[in-house]
Amino acid sequence: MPIVVVGSVAYDGVETPYGKVDRMLGGACTYIALAASYFHPVQIVGVVGDDFDTADSDFLASRGIDLEGLERVPGGKTFFWQGVYSPDMNDRTTLVTDLNVFANFQPKLPESYKNAEYLLLGNIQPALQRSVREQMNRTRFTGGDTMNYWINDFREELLRTLKGWDFLLINDSEARLLSGETNLKRAARKILDMGPNTLVIKRGEYGAMLFREDQYFIVPGYLLEEVFDPTGAGDCFAGGFVGALAACGFDLKDSNVDRKELARAVIYGSVMGSFCCEKFGVERFRTLTRAEIDARYKEFQSFTDF
Amino acid sequence: MPIVVVGSVAYDGVETPYGKVDRMLGGACTYIALAASYFHPVQIVGVVGDDFDTADSDFLASRGIDLEGLERVPGGKTFFWQGVYSPDMNDRTTLVTDLNVFANFQPKLPESYKNAEYLLLGNIQPALQRSVREQMNRTRFTGGDTMNYWINDFREELLRTLKGWDFLLINDSEARLLSGETNLKRAARKILDMGPNTLVIKRGEYGAMLFREDQYFIVPGYLLEEVFDPTGAGDCFAGGFVGALAACGFDLKDSNVDRKELARAVIYGSVMGSFCCEKFGVERFRTLTRAEIDARYKEFQSFTDF
Numbered sequence: 001m002p003i004v005v006v007g008s009v010a011y012d013g014v015e016t017p018y019g020k021v022d023r024m025l026g027g028a029c030t031y032i033a034l035a036a037s038y039f040h041p042v043q044i045v046g047v048v049g050d051d052f053d054t055a056d057s058d059f060l061a062s063r064g065i066d067l068e069g070l071e072r073v074p075g076g077k078t079f080f081w082q083g084v085y086s087p088d089m090n091d092r093t094t095l096v097t098d099l100n101v102f103a104n105f106q107p108k109l110p111e112s113y114k115n116a117e118y119l120l121l122g123n124i125q126p127a128l129q130r131s132v133r134e135q136m137n138r139t140r141f142t143g144g145d146t147m148n149y150w151i152n153d154f155r156e157e158l159l160r161t162l163k164g165w166d167f168l169l170i171n172d173s174e175a176r177l178l179s180g181e182t183n184l185k186r187a188a189r190k191i192l193d194m195g196p197n198t199l200v201i202k203r204g205e206y207g208a209m210l211f212r213e214d215q216y217f218i219v220p221g222y223l224l225e226e227v228f229d230p231t232g233a234g235d236c237f238a239g240g241f242v243g244a245l246a247a248c249g250f251d252l253k254d255s256n257v258d259r260k261e262l263a264r265a266v267i268y269g270s271v272m273g274s275f276c277c278e279k280f281g282v283e284r285f286r287t288l289t290r291a292e293i294d295a296r297y298k299e300f301q302s303f304t305d306f
Numbered sequence: 307m308p309i310v311v312v313g314s315v316a317y318d319g320v321e322t323p324y325g326k327v328d329r330m331l332g333g334a335c336t337y338i339a340l341a342a343s344y345f346h347p348v349q350i351v352g353v354v355g356d357d358f359d360t361a362d363s364d365f366l367a368s369r370g371i372d373l374e375g376l377e378r379v380p381g382g383k384t385f386f387w388q389g390v391y392s393p394d395m396n397d398r399t400t401l402v403t404d405l406n407v408f409a410n411f412q413p414k415l416p417e418s419y420k421n422a423e424y425l426l427l428g429n430i431q432p433a434l435q436r437s438v439r440e441q442m443n444r445t446r447f448t449g450g451d452t453m454n455y456w457i458n459d460f461r462e463e464l465l466r467t468l469k470g471w472d473f474l475l476i477n478d479s480e481a482r483l484l485s486g487e488t489n490l491k492r493a494a495r496k497i498l499d500m501g502p503n504t505l506v507i508k509r510g511e512y513g514a515m516l517f518r519e520d521q522y523f524i525v526p527g528y529l530l531e532e533v534f535d536p537t538g539a540g541d542c543f544a545g546g547f548v549g550a551l552a553a554c555g556f557d558l559k560d561s562n563v564d565r566k567e568l569a570r571a572v573i574y575g576s577v578m579g580s581f582c583c584e585k586f587g588v589e590r591f592r593t594l595t596r597a598e599i600d601a602r603y604k605e606f607q608s609f610t611d612f
Binding site for chain 1: 394488489490491492509512513515521522523524525526529530531532533566569570572573607609610611612
């Protein structure tokens, strides 16, 4: 049973200290789907304009990603984002956000998706995230991402959505904003009270943390020598995490969830996020192999084991 | 064979979001010695004025710390530092630095210290650090800490000192400044070329990393729910790290150093740093037991294992 991934499919213009690309395939849904595709079948739901390049859909299809739910709006243009990173790449400034066809995105699941067991919702309006869940017949687990904008300006909507989720996957500043707590351990406890039984907090170069009611797991970030472009790294983390869980047929609702399997999924998320940064945009996924992924997983074991 | 610890013994005035203490026992040498004393015998070298409270020297002695090298200057006053932490405690502002007797600190080793095998040099002038090493007959390992001021204004002195060290223990911003590299993996390689065979980079709440020529180890930070006062946490890390190495009779010069023992020393350093933050100043060490230390070590295993 595949993973349904919902979110933005976009073109990005990105400048980092290592170079500049005016227009390349991007979007949360794209990154999540590519990363997850190394672990489990993926079906995507998104919207693009008729400027969306066949070479790009061919690339996604070449990774086995089901594109039936990728809507093409005739005469429309694909979501375009442009940004520039700070010299240390810990901050970025958005220069252009042209929502285009994404402004009216109403995710509709093809019939062939409705029996999927895993649902990963990229960062979109919380009510839309809920509408997708309602279109599915059943899920083993449902969860996703959100961002500061929804936490601040759509808080009630978001809280309603979170009640139906098994996991939430956000970064540390979002966790602080959502919980009102600076301390991440206290923040996690408050967020777990909002609905999700599993919380993953991404900390960028510092790694990630997973919390459940009675346990937690922390992994440091992978030490890359060159970060060419961090765009999409958090989404690739999400794709690797959910892909790894789905691949072992996981049910997050089970209170006897295997702690080790959860931890391994966090490692696979970290591995996918680290590979994403090694080239601009989605380029790394044109050559990346499962053998490279498993080798880096082993590297994580070797530099964290004691 | 004991560990000789050299550095400041001071009184601190500290304000954090959790409270304010006008004057309490502090100084790098104090924190290092207290932390190390849980693992191995410690001999300290420092200087205080005749305002140094007997209750404070009694406390250090009660932890088995040898105070023969703690010089008392008649009519002098003990080093006093006062600072205030930012609300998130990631920054601090120094309000007062009265060096007092510490301004003329010329570390002199008692005869009974000269055969010690382990030497840990707190953050003092690099030439003074070198002079201590020269007073010792032999060491299994020598190393210590430094800071931005010495890296910027005493660079040549510092580089000469580092040539004779087996390990250097600094924070991430110091590693970047010393190496001129933003990327910590590249920074580590450059620093290992300066002399030390072992580099530990402390990352505060994000944990720590250990580098040697052919291997590295990374551990995330311990998740405290309340950080009352981070003063001395980095020094306690150093004390725990060196204490744990000395306790197993380690020789860092050996190229076949046990990777697991090194990693365990980093964990013990992290454990001691985390306990330090739980109360103001050195207060936590009045009640801390070795059993609590070993329990937290196990906790590190449980939240990092996969």
